[in-house]
Amino acid sequence: MSRIVVVSNRVSDPHKPAAGGLAVAVKESLRKTGGIWFGWSGRITDEPARGSGQERVRVETSGNIRLATMDLSRREYEMYYAGYSNNVLWPVFHYRLDLAQFDKRHAAGYRHVNQLLAQQLRPLLEPDDIVWVHDYHLIPLAAELRAMGCENRIGFFLHIPVPPPLILAAIPEHEWLMRSLFSYDLVGVQSQADLTHLERYMATEAKAEIVRDGVLRAFGRTLQIGAFPIGIDVNEFASLAKGTESMDMLETMREEYSRRQLLVGVDRLDYSKGLPQRLLGFRELLERYPENRSRATLIQIAAPSREDVDAYGELRQQMDSICGALNSDYGELDWMPVRYIRRNVARKRLPGLYRACRVALVTPLRDGMNLVAKEFLAAQDPADPGVLVLSRFAGAAEQLTEALHVNPYDTEGIAHATQSALTMPLEERVKRHEALMTRIRRYDVHWWRNAFLDALEQAVVA
Known part of the structure; x- marks a missing residue:
């Protein structure tokens, strides 16, 4: 059985009683294979960021699960998290273009942190690992991993809604974000409405070929998309x-x-x-x-x-x-x-x-x-x-x-x-x-996890 590596903006200990919905969702998969949960620690340091390698990763063990985290510098936090993730992507994906603050500096900071995360994650991966990336903070992560030679199966799940194509196209860097999604093998969304919007966006903006229902091809890659509504335990x-x-x-x-x-x-x-x-x-x-x-x-x-x-x-x-x-x-x-x-x-x-x-x-x-x-x-x-x-x-x-x-x-x-x-x-x-x-x-949280991971393992990689 392949090991699961979960990547999300924040990492929490899935064995703690106060663990959130994502922790509950991934705990069983991580525990079965002795997996890794990787992401930001939630800590902000006022020290200037130093190095881009493993020296910034902190690894702890919880049962047979490894929690690998890194801190962000104040500037990285302001550009990647507060700036681009929450002042651009969050409002746009929730149909609030009036609240979006389009700043090229924030976009550059978002790219930089995703590249940094990929650089630190890459040495932790084994050839048979399945990588499961979560949410809008990490859209370009697979593209950065592919650029480093990563050939693992990589899936992405978007927890927030997908707006209609014209709203997405209002993001100045939307072409780059769209191309980044094609570095994944599977992209999952919450609802059929989201899936319809995503497919229309790919077809109209990327001129993606619809190979068959739920399978698109563009930029030399084949991408499977699907709706996987998350549940509770x-x-x-x-x-x-x-x-x-x-x-x-x-x-x-x-x-x-x-x-x-x-x-x-x-x-x-x-x-x-x-x-x-x-x-x-x-x-x-x-x-x-x-x-x-x-x-x-x-x-x-x-x-x-x-x-x-x-x-x-x-x-x-x-x-x-x-x-x-x-x-x-x-x-x-x-x-x-x-x-x-x-x-x-x-x-x-x-x-x-x-x-x-x-x-x-x-x-x-x-x-x-x-x-x-x-x-x-x-x-x-x-x-x-x-x-x-x-x-x-x-x-x-x-x-x-x-x-x-x-x-x-x-x-x-x-x-x-x-x-x-x-x-x-x-x-x-x-x-x-x-x-x-x-x-x-x-359709509980266990169905959601199994449905997504099964679809990722069966996705056509090309």
């Missing part, structure tokens, strides 16, 4: 729900809000998540359906994110303003409509929070998948489940067809759907939940 999350911290959270919420119907939103504080629109939709609910006043409470968790990017500071001010006005206009001495919490909630406590809530509002303006939607479903009591209100522009909407789909820009539509969710009969809630659970169990 349903059993792992269900076990968290039975844990002490989760049960304590559930008991506390039910005691504290015994006279209320709870709605919940859990997001990063990011402009792609549609948070202001969600709050305005909730305000519309209270206005149009006054029976919810003094009865419904929205708990909105918004974990801080990329606070050194201007657009995020503006969003923070906007959220403070909307929440303050909403609570001021509708609140009573014994009831506040919105509980806005701008910090992380421990993962072990989340299932209890989800289970205490009648409705989850997952209404991003654009999202690659959105695993909060799936975690909310997994945490519910099957005999008395809550209802998922889901943006039609989240990748999860393709799979979760029994959720109540909304246009996140339509605040009246959000209000109507939320009212339907709050008043939905038990029989209908149970029926919808059963269908949704069947789907997220079938």
